[in-house]
Structures are given as C-alpha cells and as structure tokens.
Amino acid sequence: MATNTGYRVISEMSYEPSPANCGYAGQTLYVNIGTGEIESRPVTQEMKDKFVGGRGFGLWRLWNAVNNDTKWDDPENEIVIGAGPIGGITTYAGAGKSLVVSLSPTTGSVIDSNVGGYFGPYLKFSGWDSLEVQGKADKDVIVFIDGDNGSVQILESVEKDLNTHILSERLAHAFAESDAPRDLLAISTVSAGLGAQHTHIGCLNFSFFDMKRKIPRVKQAGRGGIGTVFRDKKIAALVVKYSGVRPDSNHPADLERLKRAGERINKEIFELDSSQCDMRHIGTTHLVEIMNEYDLLPIHNYKFGSHPEADKISSPVWRERFTQGMPDGCWLGCTMSCSHAVDHFSLKTGPYKGTEVTVDGPEYETIAGSANMGIFDPDFVLEMNFYCDTYGIDTISYTTAMAFAMECYEAGILNEESTNGLDLHFGNSEAALTLLHEMGRGEGFGAIVGQGIRKIKKLFVNKYGADPAFLQDIGMECKGMEYSEYVTKESLAMQGGYGLALKGPQHDEAWLIFMDMVNNQIPTFKDKAEALHYFPMWRTWFGLVGLCKLPWNDIEPADNAQTDEPAKVPEHVRNYCDLFAGVTGVKVTPNDLILQSERVYNFQRVFNLRMGYGRRKHDAIPYRSAGPVTQEEYDSRAQRYDEQLREKVGIDPEGMSTAEKVKALRAFREEQYEKLCDAVYVRRGWTSDGAPTIETLKRLKIDFPEVVEIVRPYQ
Ligand code: SF4
CATH class of the missing domain: 3.60.9.10 (Aldehyde ferredoxin oxidoreductase, N-terminal domain)
Known part of the structure; x- marks a missing residue:
C-alpha cells in the first residue's frame, strides 16, 4: 500500500x-x-x-x-x-x-x-x-x-x-x-x-x-x-x-473576552516594546549586554561573569544581522514576534559548507553559551547555531558540555591525545566546530562529549585519572542536565531556581537573579522560599495551557512598577485569568491558576521519585554554581568575597591565604544552600528529604493510591 x-x-x-x-x-x-x-x-x-x-x-x-x-x-x-x-x-x-x-x-x-x-x-x-x-x-x-x-x-x-x-x-x-x-x-x-x-x-x-x-x-x-x-x-x-486556522478554531466559550485581552497586550507591545526589551527587533539578545554588565554572563565554564569582548556578540550586532521587517512570530497572531532569523548566511564548515542558509536565531542562550566557551565571534555563533539545530543538538547542553571539556583541557586533565588532536583551549572556535561535526557523525571526541557532562565526568576520572571532587565542582550539571547560561554565584535564590527545578537546571522554572541579587527584594530565607514556590508554579502554568512565557514579563504595562507586586506583573496575570475563562468557560482567580500548577508540579515530583530520583540528594548543585571553586576565581572578585567573609561569615580575611578563604566561603555558602532547601521544602509542603507529604497530595487532590504508594516510604 x-x-x-x-x-x-x-x-x-x-x-x-x-x-x-x-x-x-x-x-x-x-x-x-x-x-x-x-x-x-x-x-x-x-x-x-x-x-x-x-x-x-x-x-x-x-x-x-x-x-x-x-x-x-x-x-x-x-x-x-x-x-x-x-x-x-x-x-x-x-x-x-x-x-x-x-x-x-x-x-x-x-x-x-x-x-x-x-x-x-x-x-x-x-x-x-x-x-x-x-x-x-x-x-x-x-x-x-x-x-x-x-x-x-x-x-x-x-x-x-x-x-x-x-x-x-x-x-x-x-x-x-x-x-x-x-x-x-x-x-x-x-x-x-x-x-x-x-x-x-x-x-x-x-x-x-x-x-x-x-x-x-x-x-x-x-x-x-x-x-x-x-x-x-x-x-x-x-x-x-491542518488547513484553515481561524481565531475561533478552539471554539472558545467567550471569544469577545479573548479579543479584549488581546487588544490590551497588543497595545502594550506596539506602544512599549521598543522602549523596553525591543523583542520585536532584537529578541532575547538584549540579555547579553545586561548579563555582562551585572557579572552574570557565563565566561570560561562559569568561572567569570563578564568579558571585555562581550560587545562583539551583544544585541547591536544582532540588530544589524537579523533580517528586519519580517513578521517573526513562531505562532499566528503573536505580535511580540521575537523569533528572528539571519538570512543568506554562507556556511564555512561541515557537510553543507558553501551553502547559503537561513539561521533561526540566535537566542540569548546560544550566544551566552558561546561566551562560556570564550568565543566572541558572531559568525561562529551563527554557524554553531545552524549546525546544532539541523543536527538536532541542544545548543545549551552542547556549549555547557564544551565549556566543561575546555576547562578540563586547560587544567591538564585532557590533552591532544585524548581529544584526537583537538586543541580545546577556551576560545578555539575551529576546534569547537570540528567537535560539533563529530557529534553530527557520531565520531571522535565529539561523540564522547555528546554523552553529556554527567557521563563524561565518570569517563575522565576512570580513563584520565581526574580528581572526581574537582570534576564534581566544575561540571555544570544537576540531575544529569547541563546548566543554562546564567552565573548564579551571587544569587542564592537563583541557585535554588536551578537546583530545585524538577527537570534539571533550566531557567524556565524560576529566574530570580534580579529580584534577589540586583534589587534585594527577597532578603530572607522565607522570602526566597516564597519566590521559589510562587514562580515555579506560575511558570508551570504556561506549560499546562500552551502559552509562551515571554509576553508575561518581557513586556510590562507602563504602570507595572507602581503595583504591589511588580515581579508578578499583576495586570498580565488578570489577562491570563481572562484567557482561561474565555477559552474554557471556567472562571478562575489568580490563586486558582497557581493551584492548577501546584497539582501538576507535585505530581511531577512524585514521578521523579517513582523513577528513583526526586530526593534532596538529587537537588545538590555543583559548587561552581554557588561560589568560587579555584583561587583564580576568588582572586577575580577578591574584594567582594573578602567583604562577604567579614560581613556575612564573621571571619577577618586579613592574613588568610586564598585557599583558606575559598574554603571558609565555601563552608558558608554550602550551608546557606542547605538552609534554602529546608525553607523551600517546607513552603512546598514537602518532607526534609524533598518528597511531597501525603497531606500535600491530599490538599491538592492528587492522592491517587499509586501516587501515595510512591511517597509513603519517604514520609
Ligand atoms: S510565541 Fe513567544 S517565542 Fe514565539 S514569537 Fe511569540 S513571544 Fe516570541
């Protein structure tokens, strides 16, 4: 047939x-x-x-x-x-x-x-x-x-x-x-x-x-x-x-309500976007210069947070490179239209060398991942972005795993013999592309790095005699997944945002760096725990209903800063209540939306437990995400860290060696992370081992017998 x-x-x-x-x-x-x-x-x-x-x-x-x-x-x-x-x-x-x-x-x-x-x-x-x-x-x-x-x-x-x-x-x-x-x-x-x-x-x-x-x-x-x-x-x-999508293809309960909410967001986007994030022209690339300015852009496997060459890959470059004037929405009717592309890019390497292609993106994460490898060349970013996409390789995991391999090379754990002749010093864009093509073919050292950091850490220990503790500290993975591209050393809440994320360290659960580090809006453990309850639940909701997160807070109403809780963007939360009611016919309050998410979020945590994960030990983070691992990192921010030792830890750093100071700061920061976990688990209704309590499952009405059976041993 x-x-x-x-x-x-x-x-x-x-x-x-x-x-x-x-x-x-x-x-x-x-x-x-x-x-x-x-x-x-x-x-x-x-x-x-x-x-x-x-x-x-x-x-x-x-x-x-x-x-x-x-x-x-x-x-x-x-x-x-x-x-x-x-x-x-x-x-x-x-x-x-x-x-x-x-x-x-x-x-x-x-x-x-x-x-x-x-x-x-x-x-x-x-x-x-x-x-x-x-x-x-x-x-x-x-x-x-x-x-x-x-x-x-x-x-x-x-x-x-x-x-x-x-x-x-x-x-x-x-x-x-x-x-x-x-x-x-x-x-x-x-x-x-x-x-x-x-x-x-x-x-x-x-x-x-x-x-x-x-x-x-x-x-x-x-x-x-x-x-x-x-x-x-x-x-x-x-x-x-499927042909013929129409505004009422969902047969919503109240189309007029949806239209009114749509008119509100569209007005904001058209009037305010160019003076806020300018997503319609530069997409998420505006984050490059912001992260660089605040010492949050990952450089050299997250050792540092800024670099003098970052302007070579920041948004003005992409404003020039993106083909402007195109309707770049990735779904019909998305007026934010941030999914930009670079047309007529001529590939210089790999199996399609010489072909002219359209490159989708780059987005912030891909650019920042390049910085993390010490590469500040926009042509490299485009070539790498294109090949990762067409080969079906996640740009975040590729760049983070590469940055780890590069640090191992610079630390002498790897050499040209182990990499099949590749010089993996930070900044070597040629080697980074060679390795990417090896991943595409399943050959050479690329095939090894493509197994992901958790697996190659073991290999480097067994085959090359690396110190497992050092690799644990610098291998930027948690739960087996590579970190996305933000430096979290100075934001305890964001360390939790990554470490306590159900699936692994991805920023789509909680992005709290500015609330925590820059604006100091959540100073206490209780405040941080509340944020690490609310925001992961809130962001989960987008994934339940099929929405993109960006129009929530990458565009804000003009008076948002004057509201009680600007970080939540209250007017947009009300829009989302309108959308849910307008489509489904079920009236909801902002709290109802959180409750919807809390159910699924806790169910997913139980699912993790069922598969042998989802406990406190699985929320442990590599120390590189919490503080300086090496003396070189400490020295790069010596004044800040010395001050913290004095003011937060109660130790006078005068006369201490850098190694002693690294150790003292580490003890403090690791203790802080454990205290954060305690506070978050309590707020989420979990045991001290990170399992949802049976009471929590009952409150959320997901106490199905097979679900309760999974959590019972951890009560
Ligand atoms: S749906 Fe989201 S990612 Fe896609 S264009 Fe709109 S705002 Fe951008």
Missing part, C-alpha cells in the same frame, strides 16, 4: 475530525511505531480538572505508559506532545507552544520541554489534545496526521538526509497539497537530525512555515535529550497537516 506521498503505509487509522470545543479536542492519539497500533483515547473530565492539558496531560499519559524500571531507551518510553486548552488562539500573543514529555537519556527521569512552531495547535485542531508515541521501529518511520482528511498513518521513511533543514523542507513539499505557500502553511513537522541520534543531548525541531521567506523554519524543544529518544525509536519525523 502506498500513499499519494509515495511512502509505504505500515499502518493506518481513519477518524472523523471533530472540532475543538472550549479549548479541548476531547481525545488523545496513541501511536505505537513498534506494533503499528493506532488508537484514540478519551480525555476525561478528571484529566482536565487535575492535569489541565499540555505538560499535565503529557505527564499523566507517560505515567500510565511506563513502569518504575523503564529506561529512556526502552520501547515503553513515550514521547508525548500536546498544546494546552489555550494553545492555538490567535487573539493573544504567544499562544502556540507545544509541550513535550518523555523519560530523559541525560537525567534518567521525566523531562518536559516547551517549544514554538505550529505542531501542537495543528494537532489539536486535527482532533487531538496530545500525541503519545510509544514503541521502537525497525526502520525509520514517519507518523503522518492528516487533520484535513481524518487519517493517521505510520509510513516507512525513505528520506536519506535526516538533518532538519533538509528534511523539514522536503516533508513540507511532500505532504502539502501543492507547492503554493498557503498549502505549505498547513504542514508542521517534528524532526531531529543525526546529532540527536549520535549523542544524548538531542533536541526536537518543530517547524512553522514562514510565509514571507517561503521556507519552513524551526523552534527547538531543547532540553533533556528528547531528540535522542526520538531517533532511538527510529522516528524520522512527525508530520501534521
């Missing part, structure tokens, strides 16, 4: 596409690429009440799919993708996020990642709140969901080049009705390239068709190696086809 697309059909299911109602399609799609099974599963009222949608639905489906011993590369592991109930509206900025959940090859536990592009909304409008992909195929397959005609197919892939910039373009043309842009717009794909296959830090690329450039572009679900799971299952791509 062959489709009109030319691929052999392995398995197929027809269905009657039903329109979404009040934000929900009412069913999820299960596809087993190993057995060929395809089925529809109902969305119950209890699922909506307890898990809301998006990440919540993903966690619930995954929970029921795996057992306590499932590993990331077992067939029963799933990749679950879905929008949330608000996902897909076009009347408010930033409503096109997809949420992805799986068991991670880097952490061994459950991972969630959010991403732009059109896949999640198209999936829902095709009739599915989520897609679960389970099993493992023998040969590469494509899963095709045709929401226009009501069919789901597992197809045998014949694609030769799996790298995303080639594959997403090929598939858009193969699955669209014609090559007309309006037909190409109806296609969204998910893919991961060969780097995802050959490393453990693979990302997923979600496409959207750029009507001005007339090409598919991609956004990444970057964290935790879900692209690696995808390729391990031998999935070449997921394709969804």
Whole structure:
C-alpha cells in the first residue's frame, strides 16, 4: 500500500475530525511505531480538572505508559506532545507552544520541554489534545496526521538526509497539497537530525512555515535529550497537516473576552516594546549586554561573569544581522514576534559548507553559551547555531558540555591525545566546530562529549585519572542536565531556581537573579522560599495551557512598577485569568491558576521519585554554581568575597591565604544552600528529604493510591 506521498503505509487509522470545543479536542492519539497500533483515547473530565492539558496531560499519559524500571531507551518510553486548552488562539500573543514529555537519556527521569512552531495547535485542531508515541521501529518511520482528511498513518521513511533543514523542507513539499505557500502553511513537522541520534543531548525541531521567506523554519524543544529518544525509536519525523486556522478554531466559550485581552497586550507591545526589551527587533539578545554588565554572563565554564569582548556578540550586532521587517512570530497572531532569523548566511564548515542558509536565531542562550566557551565571534555563533539545530543538538547542553571539556583541557586533565588532536583551549572556535561535526557523525571526541557532562565526568576520572571532587565542582550539571547560561554565584535564590527545578537546571522554572541579587527584594530565607514556590508554579502554568512565557514579563504595562507586586506583573496575570475563562468557560482567580500548577508540579515530583530520583540528594548543585571553586576565581572578585567573609561569615580575611578563604566561603555558602532547601521544602509542603507529604497530595487532590504508594516510604 502506498500513499499519494509515495511512502509505504505500515499502518493506518481513519477518524472523523471533530472540532475543538472550549479549548479541548476531547481525545488523545496513541501511536505505537513498534506494533503499528493506532488508537484514540478519551480525555476525561478528571484529566482536565487535575492535569489541565499540555505538560499535565503529557505527564499523566507517560505515567500510565511506563513502569518504575523503564529506561529512556526502552520501547515503553513515550514521547508525548500536546498544546494546552489555550494553545492555538490567535487573539493573544504567544499562544502556540507545544509541550513535550518523555523519560530523559541525560537525567534518567521525566523531562518536559516547551517549544514554538505550529505542531501542537495543528494537532489539536486535527482532533487531538496530545500525541503519545510509544514503541521502537525497525526502520525509520514517519507518523503522518492528516487533520484535513481524518487519517493517521505510520509510513516507512525513505528520506536519506535526516538533518532538519533538509528534511523539514522536503516533508513540507511532500505532504502539502501543492507547492503554493498557503498549502505549505498547513504542514508542521517534528524532526531531529543525526546529532540527536549520535549523542544524548538531542533536541526536537518543530517547524512553522514562514510565509514571507517561503521556507519552513524551526523552534527547538531543547532540553533533556528528547531528540535522542526520538531517533532511538527510529522516528524520522512527525508530520501534521491542518488547513484553515481561524481565531475561533478552539471554539472558545467567550471569544469577545479573548479579543479584549488581546487588544490590551497588543497595545502594550506596539506602544512599549521598543522602549523596553525591543523583542520585536532584537529578541532575547538584549540579555547579553545586561548579563555582562551585572557579572552574570557565563565566561570560561562559569568561572567569570563578564568579558571585555562581550560587545562583539551583544544585541547591536544582532540588530544589524537579523533580517528586519519580517513578521517573526513562531505562532499566528503573536505580535511580540521575537523569533528572528539571519538570512543568506554562507556556511564555512561541515557537510553543507558553501551553502547559503537561513539561521533561526540566535537566542540569548546560544550566544551566552558561546561566551562560556570564550568565543566572541558572531559568525561562529551563527554557524554553531545552524549546525546544532539541523543536527538536532541542544545548543545549551552542547556549549555547557564544551565549556566543561575546555576547562578540563586547560587544567591538564585532557590533552591532544585524548581529544584526537583537538586543541580545546577556551576560545578555539575551529576546534569547537570540528567537535560539533563529530557529534553530527557520531565520531571522535565529539561523540564522547555528546554523552553529556554527567557521563563524561565518570569517563575522565576512570580513563584520565581526574580528581572526581574537582570534576564534581566544575561540571555544570544537576540531575544529569547541563546548566543554562546564567552565573548564579551571587544569587542564592537563583541557585535554588536551578537546583530545585524538577527537570534539571533550566531557567524556565524560576529566574530570580534580579529580584534577589540586583534589587534585594527577597532578603530572607522565607522570602526566597516564597519566590521559589510562587514562580515555579506560575511558570508551570504556561506549560499546562500552551502559552509562551515571554509576553508575561518581557513586556510590562507602563504602570507595572507602581503595583504591589511588580515581579508578578499583576495586570498580565488578570489577562491570563481572562484567557482561561474565555477559552474554557471556567472562571478562575489568580490563586486558582497557581493551584492548577501546584497539582501538576507535585505530581511531577512524585514521578521523579517513582523513577528513583526526586530526593534532596538529587537537588545538590555543583559548587561552581554557588561560589568560587579555584583561587583564580576568588582572586577575580577578591574584594567582594573578602567583604562577604567579614560581613556575612564573621571571619577577618586579613592574613588568610586564598585557599583558606575559598574554603571558609565555601563552608558558608554550602550551608546557606542547605538552609534554602529546608525553607523551600517546607513552603512546598514537602518532607526534609524533598518528597511531597501525603497531606500535600491530599490538599491538592492528587492522592491517587499509586501516587501515595510512591511517597509513603519517604514520609
Ligand atoms: S513571544 Fe516570541 S517565542 Fe513567544 S510565541 Fe511569540 S514569537 Fe514565539
């Protein structure tokens, strides 16, 4: 059997596409690429009440799919993708996020990642709140969901080049009705390239068709190696086809309410964005100069926080490089339009050398990751960004793992013999690209670094005799996932923001550096614990409903600073209550939104426990994220640290050696982190070992017997 697309059909299911109602399609799609099974599963009222949608639905489906011993590369592991109930509206900025959940090859536990592009909304409008992909195929397959005609197919892939910039373009043309842009717009794909296959830090690329450039572009679900799971299952791509998105495709309960909220945010964006973050012209790149100024930009594997050459890769450079005047929203109707791109970039290395390409981005994290390797060359940033994306490699994990390897090289742990001839001194952009291409091919030292910091720490100890304690201190990973790109040494709350994040050190749970370090708004442990309760819960909510976080606080009402709690952006929180009620018809208060998140957040913590993680020891952080590991780091901020010893620790540093001062400061800071954990666990309703108490589960109404059974031993 062959489709009109030319691929052999392995398995197929027809269905009657039903329109979404009040934000929900009412069913999820299960596809087993190993057995060929395809089925529809109902969305119950209890699922909506307890898990809301998006990440919540993903966690619930995954929970029921795996057992306590499932590993990331077992067939029963799933990749679950879905929008949330608000996902897909076009009347408010930033409503096109997809949420992805799986068991991670880097952490061994459950991972969630959010991403732009059109896949999640198209999936829902095709009739599915989520897609679960389970099993493992023998040969590469494509899963095709045709929401226009009501069919789901597992197809045998014949694609030769799996790298995303080639594959997403090929598939858009193969699955669209014609090559007309309006037909190409109806296609969204998910893919991961060969780097995802050959490393453990693979990302997923979600496409959207750029009507001005007339090409598919991609956004990444970057964290935790879900692209690696995808390729391990031998999935070449997921394709969804849906035409005719309209402002009321969600069939919202109150479209006028959504429109009014949309008018408010759009007015702010058009009037204030250029004088605030200027996201519409420079996106997240404005953070480079801010972080550099406040000593927060990671330099040389997070040793330092600023660098005199940072201006070479700061936002004025990107304002010049980004192709301006394009509508750069990664979902329809997003007036914030921050997903910029650089067109006509000529590649200088690798398998596509000499080709002119469009580079999606760069975003702040990718640029800061380059600084972390000591590289301040915008051409390098673009080349690295492009190849990471097309190979399906997470730029954050790549740059952080590379920075670690570079420090090991400079410390004499590695040499040219161990790196297969690569000189890995900080700043060597040629070596960094060579190694990236090795990851793409699964060869050489690149394939080793691509296993991620946690695994290569062990290797460097066993093979090269490295000191495990030193590697533990400088290897910037927690729970097995590489840190994203902020220096946290001077912000205890942000150390917690990373260390206490459920999935690992990613800033999308809590970003508290300015509240804590710069503005001193949360001075006590109680204040910090409150912030580490509220903000992770709040940010979790975006992932439940399918929203992008950026229009929450990267644009602010003109009078926001005069409100009681400017960090929460109260007016926007009210907008979000309007959005939820306007779509679902369920009235909510700001506290209700937090409660929705708290349920899912605690459920995810229990899920971590179920998989053998989620305890206090798993929230431990590398000392580099809390303070100076080396004398060189101490000396670089000697005045500040001496002052802290005097004022905070009560020790006179006069006459002490630097080594003694490092030790004294470390004892103090490590104790502070433990006290922070104590305070946060209490605020969250967890035991001192970090497990949710049974009372907390009862309060949140998630005390299902199988959930209680997991936490009982830790009470
Ligand atoms: S704000 Fe930026 S990242 Fe968020 S949805 Fe809009 S364009 Fe995409």
